[in-house]
Amino acid sequence: MNTIQRLFTQSRLMQASALSLFVIATGLTVYLLDKSVLAYLLLLSSLLALYYTSFSDRIKWIVGGVLLLLVIPIAVSGGPSHQSYMEVATQSGIYIAMALGLNIVVGFAGLLDMGFVAFFAIGAYTYGIFSTEQANNFIPGHLFPLSGASFWLFILIGGFMAALFGVLLGLPVLRVKGDYLAIVTLGFGEIIRIIFNNLEKPVNITNGAMGISSIKPPQLFGLEFTHPNQYYFIVMILLILVIVTVKRIENSRIGRSWKAIRENEIAAQAMGIPLFRTKLLAFAVGAFFSGMMGVLFAAKQTFIDPSSFTLLESTTILVMVVLGGMGSVPGVILGAALVTILNLQVLTEFTNWLNQLTLQGVLQVPNALSPSKMQRFIFGAILILITIFRPNGLISSRIRRVDEQQLKRMEHSNSGAAAITKATAVDTTRRSGGMMP
Numbered sequence: 001m002n003t004i005q006r007l008f009t010q011s012r013l014m015q016a017s018a019l020s021l022f023v024i025a026t027g028l029t030v031y032l033l034d035k036s037v038l039a040y041l042l043l044l045s046s047l048l049a050l051y052y053t054s055f056s057d058r059i060k061w062i063v064g065g066v067l068l069l070l071v072i073p074i075a076v077s078g079g080p081s082h083q084s085y086m087e088v089a090t091q092s093g094i095y096i097a098m099a100l101g102l103n104i105v106v107g108f109a110g111l112l113d114m115g116f117v118a119f120f121a122i123g124a125y126t127y128g129i130f131s132t133e134q135a136n137n138f139i140p141g142h143l144f145p146l147s148g149a150s151f152w153l154f155i156l157i158g159g160f161m162a163a164l165f166g167v168l169l170g171l172p173v174l175r176v177k178g179d180y181l182a183i184v185t186l187g188f189g190e191i192i193r194i195i196f197n198n199l200e201k202p203v204n205i206t207n208g209a210m211g212i213s214s215i216k217p218p219q220l221f222g223l224e225f226t227h228p229n230q231y232y233f234i235v236m237i238l239l240i241l242v243i244v245t246v247k248r249i250e251n252s253r254i255g256r257s258w259k260a261i262r263e264n265e266i267a268a269q270a271m272g273i274p275l276f277r278t279k280l281l282a283f284a285v286g287a288f289f290s291g292m293m294g295v296l297f298a299a300k301q302t303f304i305d306p307s308s309f310t311l312l313e314s315t316t317i318l319v320m321v322v323l324g325g326m327g328s329v330p331g332v333i334l335g336a337a338l339v340t341i342l343n344l345q346v347l348t349e350f351t352n353w354l355n356q357l358t359l360q361g362v363l364q365v366p367n368a369l370s371p372s373k374m375q376r377f378i379f380g381a382i383l384i385l386i387t388i389f390r391p392n393g394l395i396s397s398r399i400r401r402v403d404e405q406q407l408k409r410m411e412h413s414n415s416g417a418a419a420i421t422k423a424t425a426v427d428t429t430r431r432s433g434g435m436m437p
Helices: 002-010 012-032 037-051 057-078 082-108 117-130 133-137 148-173 179-198 228-250 253-263 265-270 275-301 311-324 329-359 371-389 404-432
Strands: none
Touching: 012 037, 012 057, 037 057, 037 329, 057 082, 057 228, 082 228, 082 253, 082 275, 082 311, 082 329, 117 133, 117 148, 117 179, 117 275, 117 311, 148 179, 148 275, 179 311, 228 253, 228 275, 228 329, 253 265, 253 275, 265 275, 311 329, 311 371, 329 371
């Protein structure tokens, strides 16, 4: 058995064959059946199986892109559950991007932010106000609403607005740390929600608790995006850009500075890292990604109100990061996807199945014990189990280590090159009749 496992892990051909058969089997099952949540989840798990293969990163990116942009959309298009499948995938993509933004603050820089959903709300309201007639209440000229074509520009505008508020938040609060930082950021998130809830007088900017409705959906070349299968491709493209950016930042100088601050602020400062400016940049970058997703959320829902941006949302995003593994990009992706799918699909379908059994008289389940109503209890239990058995998350962060053998080879080659250089210098000196120092 160990021999077969070793051969499988070493043979890329066997891995490719097994992954292809798995994708074909699950894809055909999803396509042919009207609705099969299990088959759909197995199809999505092929992305996790791809991560654990021994292929190069370039091949993994190519195959993952084909699965996300071609295989999965085609597989789920065969039945009446097409839009529900796409809705789950779209929501998962939005939360994954937000969790990656929070991972920069919490996982890379080690700053506990409990009000991260505030940046999500800022991005959503930035687009919601100007894509409806709401902006006419404080800007004269009746220039609004802007068309859905402005959505693509507002993705950047919403991100920059959220990053600006991230900087404004960081200026006073980054002088504290630990539990005090968590309390201050928690208060910031609640303050933003309350401001949006009451900013209807003396000038009606956010329409208060009534929220903003009739938000313009995105438009591109005259095509209006209104269905989840259309938003899916927008989310996937943005998500790929976010993942690539986060990975590049993680291995950059600023990414290493964040991790140094996370491990030991005093040592990082002694090495010349400016603590305040580096922390401030972490807040700004993380808020930017959250603001982008807020714009997309507002356009997709076509309605926003303060109840969508509560403390519970911030806690849920933090759970995604902790569950997957703080500081681990693939871990955060897995954690966010699991929490979102469990919340939107698994618990919902399990509740519907129990309700059918209750109606048929097979089983009597009290309404108070409905899985959809106990989702927070279930999330809490999962988090406790992960904390006990996997304290570093489902996929822990990999620490880059020095290859000692490669280092010795480099030292040997450098010493050999130095010896050759010295011998050449001696020979040249002798020829010229000079003296070596």
